[in-house]
Amino acid sequence: MTDQIPHEATMPLDGPLVDTYGRVADDLRISVTDRCNFRCTYCMPAEGLAWLPKHEILTFEELTRVLGIFVRLGVRSLKVTGGEPLVRADLPVLIRLFREAGPDLDISLTTNGVLLDRLAGPLAEAGVDRATISCDSLLRHRFEEMTRRDALDKVLAGMRAAEAAGLTPIKINCVVIGGTNDDEVVDFARWSRETGYEVRFIEYMPLDAQHAWEREKVVPAARILAAIDAVHPLLPEGHANEPATTFRFADGAPGRIGVIASVTEPFCDTCNRLRLTAEGMFRNCLFAMGETDLRAPMRGGASDDDLALLIRQGLWSKWSGHRINHPDFVQPARSMSMIGG
Ligand code: SF4
Numbered sequence: 001m002t003d004q005i006p007h008e009a010t011m012p013l014d015g016p017l018v019d020t021y022g023r024v025a026d027d028l029r030i031s032v033t034d035r036c037n038f039r040c041t042y043c044m045p046a047e048g049l050a051w052l053p054k055h056e057i058l059t060f061e062e063l064t065r066v067l068g069i070f071v072r073l074g075v076r077s078l079k080v081t082g083g084e085p086l087v088r089a090d091l092p093v094l095i096r097l098f099r100e101a102g103p104d105l106d107i108s109l110t111t112n113g114v115l116l117d118r119l120a121g122p123l124a125e126a127g128v129d130r131a132t133i134s135c136d137s138l139l140r141h142r143f144e145e146m147t148r149r150d151a152l153d154k155v156l157a158g159m160r161a162a163e164a165a166g167l168t169p170i171k172i173n174c175v176v177i178g179g180t181n182d183d184e185v186v187d188f189a190r191w192s193r194e195t196g197y198e199v200r201f202i203e204y205m206p207l208d209a210q211h212a213w214e215r216e217k218v219v220p221a222a223r224i225l226a227a228i229d230a231v232h233p234l235l236p237e238g239h240a241n242e243p244a245t246t247f248r249f250a251d252g253a254p255g256r257i258g259v260i261a262s263v264t265e266p267f268c269d270t271c272n273r274l275r276l277t278a279e280g281m282f283r284n285c286l287f288a289m290g291e292t293d294l295r296a297p298m299r300g301g302a303s304d305d306d307l308a309l310l311i312r313q314g315l316w317s318k319w320s321g322h323r324i325n326h327p328d329f330v331q332p333a334r335s336m337s338m339i340g341g
Contacts, residue, residue: 011312025273025315026077027242029340030063035087039147040146045209073311073312078108080107080110081341109132120165120167124165130170131167131171133158170195171200176201178218179217182219197255199258206331245259266321288319
């Protein structure tokens with residue numbers, strides 16, 4: 001990481017979005033809803049959360065306007081997230097507006113997949129390029145234990161529908177929790193070889209609404225890779241400017257393995273990510289302790305230039321990276337479902 005530029009240094013008012021560490025931010029995640037139809041144990045309690053009232057959620061017009069401003073500021077890729085984005089009514093209509101606001105944007109979607117069998121086609125038509133689907137177990141009973149939904153078959157059908165709709169390459173996000181599903185990593189690798197999907201193993205992060213995260217349950221990426229490599233030898237592919245480090249199978253089999261080692265091998269040095277919550281808060285980091293309200297000024301008559309300046313200032317205050325491994329670490333009040341990954 002480059003040395004930090006003093007905060008009081010002159011923040012650039014044009015050109016790409018940068019922070020005081022010289023990182024250029026061009027990858028935006030937009031949460032289009034805080035609601036979800038799953039109850040993953042590492043994310044929220046069984047009863048769910050107090051959902052935001054409708055009037056607090058950004059409208060399609062507001063979301064599209066803000067996206068347009070980010071595109072003007074150099075954003076090149078957009079990941080549509082939630083909660084569960086597919087529970088937002090008329091999502092294909094919103095995607096079409098996003099596509100108009102960013103004709104050259106790389107638009108992907110992160111979803112739990114349970115509604116994908118019905119919506120993959122319309123979303124692809126509307127302008128989504130790729131889908132990342134969460135799946136933490138290939139065992140029906142364990143899937144139900146982890147998500148509190150007996151929905152594995154529907155999710156697998158959703159993956160096939162996404163593939164048929166051309167939302168490829170299909171990427172699978174699997175959160176690995178020690179003592180829960182870490183015994184499945186080799187099975188997931190075998191499945192990746194059979195399906196050709198890229199399975200990314202995500203280290204368990206302190207972003208749950210219950211604040212019940214336990215460091216002992218973090219399975220280091222290195223251990224996951226070693227377990228797979230012992231059975232299906234892997235070759236590194238590198239770490240494009242995205243969270244996952246990917247590997248291919250040495251014997252040339254289809255499929256890919258990725259690891260997102262946020263806890264044991266943080267990648268904040270090359271972070272290019274920006275986040276917008278469903279109610280219009282701009283976050284410069286997944287673990288940020290503060291955020292910039294774009295909704296109030298937007299509804300208060302602010303111009304696009306005003307909002308662009310707020311975004312620049314919000315990024316200029318970005319820290320070097322999360323502090324999970326520091327004694328002073330404080331888990332953000334906002335849980336993953338309220339941020340959108
Ligand atoms: S923790 Fe924050 S700084 Fe680090 S990679 Fe994630 S979003 Fe970027």
